[in-house]
Amino acid sequence: MPSIVFKRHWHFMGGQVVDEVMRVLNGGDMPEGWNDTHVVLIPKVKNPQRIKDLRPISLCNVLYKLVSKVIANRLKMILPLLISDNQSAFVPGRLITNNVLIAYELSHYVMNKKSGKDGYTAVKADMSKAYDRVEWCFLEAMMCKMGFRREWVDLIMKCVRTVRFQIIVNGELTHQFCPSRGLRQGDPAFPYLFVICAEGLSALLHDAEQRGRISGIKVCPRAPCVSHLFFADDSMLLMKAKQ
Numbered sequence: 001m002p003s004i005v006f007k008r009h010w011h012f013m014g015g016q017v018v019d020e021v022m023r024v025l026n027g028g029d030m031p032e033g034w035n036d037t038h039v040v041l042i043p044k045v046k047n048p049q050r051i052k053d054l055r056p057i058s059l060c061n062v063l064y065k066l067v068s069k070v071i072a073n074r075l076k077m078i079l080p081l082l083i084s085d086n087q088s089a090f091v092p093g094r095l096i097t098n099n100v101l102i103a104y105e106l107s108h109y110v111m112n113k114k115s116g117k118d119g120y121t122a123v124k125a126d127m128s129k130a131y132d133r134v135e136w137c138f139l140e141a142m143m144c145k146m147g148f149r150r151e152w153v154d155l156i157m158k159c160v161r162t163v164r165f166q167i168i169v170n171g172e173l174t175h176q177f178c179p180s181r182g183l184r185q186g187d188p189a190f191p192y193l194f195v196i197c198a199e200g201l202s203a204l205l206h207d208a209e210q211r212g213r214i215s216g217i218k219v220c221p222r223a224p225c226v227s228h229l230f231f232a233d234d235s236m237l238l239m240k241a242k243q
Contacts, residue, residue: 003062021066027151034064035162037184038173052129058165058186065188068159072189082146083195084202089232090191099229103236106226109219110238119241120217130233131190132182134197136160139183142196156193191232198230205237215240 006017024030041054048054060068079091088094110120127133136157143153163184167174183190205228208214216227217238229236 001062006062017063017066021063021070024067025070025155027155030158030162031063034061034067035159036061036164036166036176038166038168040168056132056185058184060184060187064159068187068189071156071159072192075189075192079192079195083199084206086202086205086226086228087195087198087230089230090195096231099231102226103229105219106217106238110217121239121241122217123237125235125237127233127235131185131194134183134194135181138200139193139197142200146196146199156189159187159189160193194233201235202228202230 006013010017020031024034038059039056040059042057043053044055045053076092080093083091085094086099088099089096107122110122113120139160140153140157143156144150160183164176164178166176183194205214209216209225209227214227216225217240218225226238228238
């Protein structure tokens with residue numbers, strides 16, 4: 001049912017909806033059909049020819065979205081404490097344009113550097129189909145590593161693993177199937193889960209920098225050293241070129 005039905009008849013069904021949502025949030029099983037999702041394919045280009053030219057957007061059940069929105073609101077409060085400054089997308093209090101400006105300044109510095117023995121390199125990498133390639137076991141391991149309670153991890157993984165998809169093709173639904181990895185685009189909580197996964201790569205780059213395996217870029221002696229910047233599913237790697 002669309003959300004307008006719940007809004008108009010909230011006085012009649014609101015109490016039962018709240019009770020069921022609270023039951024799921026407190027560890028109960030996901031009711032049958034709540035996590036059934038229809039996927040619509042939105043063209044990225046004018047005349048799409050390949051699957052990668054289409055963006056899958058998930059149309060989630062309204063009742064499931066209530067659960068997911070509560071999870072998203074709670075995650076937002078602690079993300080700034082967990083996610084490094086190298087990531088700016090989806091983190092409250094940060095703007096993705098911040099990293100855009102930093103990337104512009106660093107690129108300008110690299111392109112115009114004339115003196116000194118050190119050379120620098122900048123690599124822009126696009127994580128193709130990034131949401132679709134997230135391994136569920138990696139997401140679970142990252143949340144445990146960050147110190148989330150087991151009950152909270154189980155709640156999120158229940159939302160991730162119980163999904164069943166049907167694709168809308170020419171107005172018709174395909175057969176139902178269950179995925180084995182990936183995060184849905186269209187789920188309120190999943191952008192924050194993707195940021196948590198990306199923090200794993202950020203931590204590895206920070207570790208390599210601390211061990212001296214890579215060296216980031218400093219535009220002046222007192223400036224912070226920057227080795228990478230993340231823009232949602234895009235990234236920029238910056239380091240000294242020793243060879």
